[in-house]
Amino acid sequence: MHVLVVDDDVVSAEFLANTLIHFGYEVTVASNGREAFHLVRSGKYSMVISDWEMPEMNGPELCRQIRCRQWSGYIFFILITSYGAGHVVEGLKAGADDFLTKPFQPNELRVRLRTGERILSLQSRDVMLFTLAKLAESRDTDTGLHLERIREYCRILSEELSTWDKYRDLIDGDYVQLMYLTSPLHDIGKVGIPDSVLLKPGPLTKEEFEVMKRHVTIGGETLAAATKAHPDAKFLSMARDIAFTHHERYDGTGYPFGLQGKQIPLCGRLTALSDVYDALRSQRVYKPKFSHEKARQIILDGVGTQFDPDVVEAFLRREDDVVRIAESLDGSAADSNAQAEAAATSPEPVLV
Numbered sequence: 001m002h003v004l005v006v007d008d009d010v011v012s013a014e015f016l017a018n019t020l021i022h023f024g025y026e027v028t029v030a031s032n033g034r035e036a037f038h039l040v041r042s043g044k045y046s047m048v049i050s051d052w053e054m055p056e057m058n059g060p061e062l063c064r065q066i067r068c069r070q071w072s073g074y075i076f077f078i079l080i081t082s083y084g085a086g087h088v089v090e091g092l093k094a095g096a097d098d099f100l101t102k103p104f105q106p107n108e109l110r111v112r113l114r115t116g117e118r119i120l121s122l123q124s125r126d127v128m129l130f131t132l133a134k135l136a137e138s139r140d141t142d143t144g145l146h147l148e149r150i151r152e153y154c155r156i157l158s159e160e161l162s163t164w165d166k167y168r169d170l171i172d173g174d175y176v177q178l179m180y181l182t183s184p185l186h187d188i189g190k191v192g193i194p195d196s197v198l199l200k201p202g203p204l205t206k207e208e209f210e211v212m213k214r215h216v217t218i219g220g221e222t223l224a225a226a227t228k229a230h231p232d233a234k235f236l237s238m239a240r241d242i243a244f245t246h247h248e249r250y251d252g253t254g255y256p257f258g259l260q261g262k263q264i265p266l267c268g269r270l271t272a273l274s275d276v277y278d279a280l281r282s283q284r285v286y287k288p289k290f291s292h293e294k295a296r297q298i299i300l301d302g303v304g305t306q307f308d309p310d311v312v313e314a315f316l317r318r319e320d321d322v323v324r325i326a327e328s329l330d331g332s333a334a335d336s337n338a339q340a341e342a343a344a345t346s347p348e349p350v351l352v
């Protein structure tokens with residue numbers, strides 16, 4: 001990893017650079033913020049360690065300038081300060097990720113760098129997961145911003161339930177984040193569905209629908225294999241559960257397992273409502289785009305049969321947020337039958 005060290009003090013810049021080289025990093029030194037900003041534009045640096053006080057452009061200003069722009073990847077920014085806690089707030093406002101206080105111990109520096117590396121690798125993981133979901137979805141002609149919306153709905157609904165006493169032990173901030181991250185993978189198994197079924201411009205026959213239904217086991221089994229290889233990766237086990245169970249129904253008449261009620265993992269129950277609501281609010285070749293009111297009524301008709309009553313209650317309590325997402329992320333591309341299988345589980349016959 002290439003680290004950019006920014007310090008006008010030649011002695012401390014050299015000490016820092018040598019320590020970093022000793023840790024195995026590649027290092028470039030800049031003597032002020034302006035020079036550093038110019039170097040950052042090369043795209044070579046994902047980590048910047050900058051002194052606070054410098055001529056021309058100081059550390060916080062450099063950080064602000066970096067945060068103002070879009071880069072190809074995240075840039076982890078560590079500010080060096082000798083001013084103590086008062087400056088931390090100013091540094092955070094400028095967008096710094098971490099701080100080092102002068103004089104620092106090499107071991108402390110090492111720990112901070114590890115934190116930075118971890119955050120950078122998590123970011124690439126998140127981007128790759130979404131890219132993978134988008135890639136799988138791209139076979140379904142144009143489904144617009146379905147994945148972008150579904151992860152927002154899942155975030156809103158899980159966030160709402162996390163405030164309820166009975167869900168407090170089950171849902172924390174990490175769970176909400178994982179829902180956001182993994183719900184776009186719900187239909188990843190569609191990569192295994194033949195074009196003749198996936199791209200059919202109209203309702204599916206009974207046999208074709210059976211083929212379409214296989215996407216849940218294809219996706220679930222693929223993610224189960226990945227979970228086996230990486231049992232500690234929570235995001236993989238949640239993605240597996242979502243892929244397997246987002247077409248289960250609360251009354252046990254869904255597929256593939258016919259699970260009932262709380263047997264269906266919560267993440268699957270949350271994704272089921274989000275997915276159907278989005279299908280209802282989107283235009284399909286076989287149905288127009290429904291208004292929120294109509295979609296809401298269809299969901300209410302499915303309380304306790306198709307949907308978990310708690311998830312529906314969360315949906316009603318956060319209705320305004322849901323509508324705001326539907327409107328702000330309205331891809332409004334005319335979709336194909338990509339969501340036919342999702343809509344097919346809806347109680348309304350017009351959907352198929």
Ligand SMILES: [Fe+2]
Pocket residue numbers: 186187215246247341342
């Ligand atoms: Fe699906």
Ligand SMILES: [Fe+2]
Pocket residue numbers: 146186187275339342
């Ligand atoms: Fe979907």
